[in-house]
Amino acid sequence: MIFTVTLNPAIDHFVRLDRVELGTVNRASSDQKVAGGKGINVSKVLKRLGHPSETMGFIGGFTGRFIKETLEQEGITANFTEIASDTRINIKIQADQETEINGASPRILEEDLKNLITQLERLKAGDQLVLAGSVPETIKDTIYMTLTEEARKRKADVFIDSSGRAFEYAIKAAPTFIKPNHHELAELFETGPLTPKESLPYVKELLKKDIKYVLVSFAGEGAVLGTREGIYFANTPKGELKNSVGAGDSVVAGFLAALSENKSTVDAFKFSVAAGSATAFSEGFCQREDVEELMKEINIINLEEGV
Numbered sequence: 001m002i003f004t005v006t007l008n009p010a011i012d013h014f015v016r017l018d019r020v021e022l023g024t025v026n027r028a029s030s031d032q033k034v035a036g037g038k039g040i041n042v043s044k045v046l047k048r049l050g051h052p053s054e055t056m057g058f059i060g061g062f063t064g065r066f067i068k069e070t071l072e073q074e075g076i077t078a079n080f081t082e083i084a085s086d087t088r089i090n091i092k093i094q095a096d097q098e099t100e101i102n103g104a105s106p107r108i109l110e111e112d113l114k115n116l117i118t119q120l121e122r123l124k125a126g127d128q129l130v131l132a133g134s135v136p137e138t139i140k141d142t143i144y145m146t147l148t149e150e151a152r153k154r155k156a157d158v159f160i161d162s163s164g165r166a167f168e169y170a171i172k173a174a175p176t177f178i179k180p181n182h183h184e185l186a187e188l189f190e191t192g193p194l195t196p197k198e199s200l201p202y203v204k205e206l207l208k209k210d211i212k213y214v215l216v217s218f219a220g221e222g223a224v225l226g227t228r229e230g231i232y233f234a235n236t237p238k239g240e241l242k243n244s245v246g247a248g249d250s251v252v253a254g255f256l257a258a259l260s261e262n263k264s265t266v267d268a269f270k271f272s273v274a275a276g277s278a279t280a281f282s283e284g285f286c287q288r289e290d291v292e293e294l295m296k297e298i299n300i301i302n303l304e305e306g307v
């Protein structure tokens, strides 16, 4: 079973207008509110790709209720710990440029955390745990490391999409899969901007830490997958960028879906990049037919033998 953890979910409030003028009243031509947060998005994309999963994490207040209800309406199992404060609202402005304002995180208590850790006692060999998104300010940066250790004790695989200190700590617990974008990889190694080729020494460094799959995304400039068998480059298909919210989450969901279908590593890589691009080219998240169509435009190059 696949379990996704979103420590800091959100209602994503998409606001569409031609352009934003700061310092004046702007009016939206349309808007939409959806359950969001990286782990939740992974579950939503998995569902579209034909794979069930269960969502965990913290929700609270009227915003939290909205998230639980809409997920259940979509047929996704919601197994959140209920907290006292309201879940945040993240504003996604889709105008001539995309601008995001992510809300402040609610307060999480020690007992809420204990509850989540207890839930992880259900994990067993063959399960996959996805840890994705920001860590609320009241939780220690070591949380993803702790949760990874809990899952590893039970022989479950761990997939991480995070950034900053929480990501840095999580790597120490040797998760199965990580998906930094190129900015996050550069931040981790304190380097300047990196091209796919320039990322190779850093990908190798991460593989040496016993991480099985290191997938670095470069938005529309391709992606690199490091494994012990080889390091590969995938081009990204060409198309009109409509929405980048959830594109990275679709890459994670695509990889998980492909592994569950026993695809080869190279095909899983292709499928995951196609899922990311199919979302980037859609108003919402990708559909499986579009992912399969885009796979035909992706070529994988073996950059180097593994480490």
Ligand SMILES: Nc1ncnc2c1ncn2[C@@H]1O[C@H](COP(=O)(O)OP(=O)(O)OP(=O)(O)O)[C@@H](O)[C@H]1O
Pocket: 180, 181, 182, 217, 218, 219, 220, 221, 222, 223, 236, 237, 238, 239, 241, 244, 245, 246, 247, 248, 249, 251, 272, 273, 274, 275, 276, 277, 278, 280
């Ligand atoms: N301009 C683009 N053209 C084609 N595909 C794109 C484009 N931008 C993003 N993608 C797709 O989305 C994936 C993830 O993009 P990116 O590297 O920006 O990751 P991210 O920062 O985690 O994403 P997000 O914007 O969702 O946070 C890419 O690997 C690619 O498949």
Ligand SMILES: O=P(O)(O)OC[C@@]1(O)O[C@H](CO)[C@@H](O)[C@@H]1O
Pocket: 008, 010, 012, 035, 036, 037, 038, 041, 090, 102, 132, 133, 134, 135, 245, 246, 247, 248, 249
């Ligand atoms: O603030 P975080 O947790 O880093 O990111 C949260 C978020 O921006 O990520 C998702 C897209 O990846 C959105 O659904 C959500 O609003």
